[in-house]
Amino acid sequence: MATKAILEIRNLHVAVDGKEILKGVDLTVNAGEVHALMGRNGSGKSTLSYTLMGHPRYEVTEGEVFYHGQNLLELTTDERSRAGMYLAFQYPVAIPGVSVSNFLRTTVKGRRGGDLPVKEFRKELKQLMANLSIKDEFLSRYVNDGFSGGEKKKLEILQMALLKPELALLDETDSGLDIDALRTVAEGINTLKTADRAILLITHYQRMLDYVTPNFVHVMQGGRIVKSGDSDLARELEAHGYDQIAPELAGSAL
Amino acid sequence: MVAELSSSNDFLRAAKADYKYGFHMEEADYTFKSAKGLTRDIVTRISKMKNEPEWMLKTRLRALDIFLKKPMPRWGNSKMLDDIDFENIHYFVRATDIQGRDWDEVPENIKKTFDRLGIPEAERKFLAGVTAQYESEVVYHSIREDLVKQGVIFLDMDTALREHEDVVRKYFGTIIPSADNKFAALNTAVWSGGSFVLVPKGVKVEIPLQAYFRINTENMGQFERTLIIAEEGSYVHYIEGCTAPTYSSDSLHSAVVELIAQPGSHIRYTTIQNWSNNVYNLVTKRAVAYENAKVEWVDGNLGSKLTMKYPSIYLMGKGAHGEVLSIAFAGAGQHQDAGAKMVHFAPDTSSIIVSKSISKDGGRTTYRGLIKAYPGATNVKSSVRCDALLMDENSRSDTYPTMEIDEKFATIEHEATVSKVGEDQLFYLMSRGLTKEEATTMIVNGFFEPFTKELPLEYAVELNRLIAMNMEGSVG
């Protein structure tokens, strides 16, 4: 397995509206690795994913982040995307009036550069949609507008499959999916697991990790990563809960 | 509009430029250009130069008196209105004596202008007839043979007055009398050009007719006059576009448009107004719809300094239906004061108003609307929806809806929203690699989509491109 670091986070502190949420996160993700990030509601997982993608409301007050050795924090959100990062949103945003097909064509074209042959793109899209059991009619619907929870998550994975990111941040992509959808989505994620890519998978459930086996599991608590381990850690969490696994912080989340 | 139609829907990669229609041509060999200012003499001269019948001259002179007497409106944007210098305007400019039936008959400079605006190309591709007005008069005119054979009349208004005087006399000014408002009076006094359309009973003109209005001269006043009559059971889609050069001093565009939809007919009137930012656009548009007729105003307002325009539909016959679908875009120094009026005179009439506006860089949009139902107009249905999008803190949007319902059984819905371009929407799109500008444009295009989807494809593409151009530099 390659050991080239794609993402290095050092002592990251982040504040939202003046309130410190992340209080010193350290994490290194190498090419070829899948990291699972778990932790109670409100522990700071989404804050980390938004910060990594450069949401303007999330202010880095201390620390550093490197992406392929480059200072990530100086890049705008779109630059991060074009550099190969992707965030599958926990709560995907609706864009009324913009059809899924127009949206996908525009974003894919922007990322791949040059001309996007209409026919080939159609074919690729149809194939991926079939894999994810997304009906054709979604192409003419407006992006995430009136989508069910699971439909939104599937669209996130469809975009990921089209954009083929080097670093995918998946924020609770498994939440809200039915059992069949979970399997197809997991397959979609596994296709992206190659030696030169990495995935940071935020999840609450072992279910997902049964399909996508992580190399590392981290537990976040109060804005820090308080425990790391291998895939066994997730199973322990599932069996015993956060109180036993991370007793030093028991009950302090909310 | 229809300039340089892009073949793909690739609006985000659209050419980035300022208002690209701001160029002007040398006024080579102009036939006539009236001195600035408005007098009885000028009005008389216009009428004489056009060899008009006496009744038209009288109509003009009466209208001039009304114009001079009527005070300036005290609503809309009084400050901007008061800035209009009526003495600093050329009221009649004849660029050429010839009206071409072929583009080769059109003087070189003028032909070049319309080439740059993409009119001949659009004509070849998807139009059933075209009139192109340059300054005060129509310089090019065409209509497809098959439509002529079916009895469709599509002419410029001056020619129509000569060739179909009876019809013109019967309807001219019946929908919008001179005394309706100050600018309708002004138009009636100095009108020139515009379109006359008559669609005979049962004839459906499936492909749009288009008129294009171009101002070239500085301090120009353009006052075209349009009259469309759809006879029983007929259909027509009429599209108008307009642009002007960018000058440092103001021009005035003040049209009057009258539509008559006879029983069971259907008129769709689409406007893409894209004047340069030194043009006052003060237009009166009104339609009457008889039994089971349908009238739609699809009204896009992108340019101009001040637009005041409230397309109206008088629903005169049982079961008549009216729709106004409008968008407005106001940037720095612009005020788009637009809206709609639906007046229900008959039972079972229905109306829909959808208004979408965007203000940016200190621009102002206003929705001003009226829904009125007279006694006897039972079972009226009407819905009004106004959405305003503000791009920044300095921009402004106001809504003035008026409802006067004098009948008990009416279903009236009204909904209005004002929103800002959301940080989360921008972040979502930018996380997919779109720049802030591209993301904003996509959100804006989405916002206007209910309008855009009503346009023929080529126009929708062009509109998205214009919006992308207007968004240029709007985000930091």
Ligand SMILES: Nc1ncnc2c1ncn2[C@@H]1O[C@H](COP(=O)(O)OP(=O)(O)OP(=O)(O)O)[C@@H](O)[C@H]1O
């Ligand atoms: N604007 C804000 N002002 C104050 N607190 C905020 C703000 N935004 C987020 N927070 C807080 O930051 C904490 C971390 O939120 P975050 O969304 O990162 O949690 P999470 O680990 O993703 O939780 P979940 O598992 O429920 O998705 C929460 O307590 C949340 O309430």
Ligand SMILES: [Mg+2]
């Ligand atoms: Mg979260």
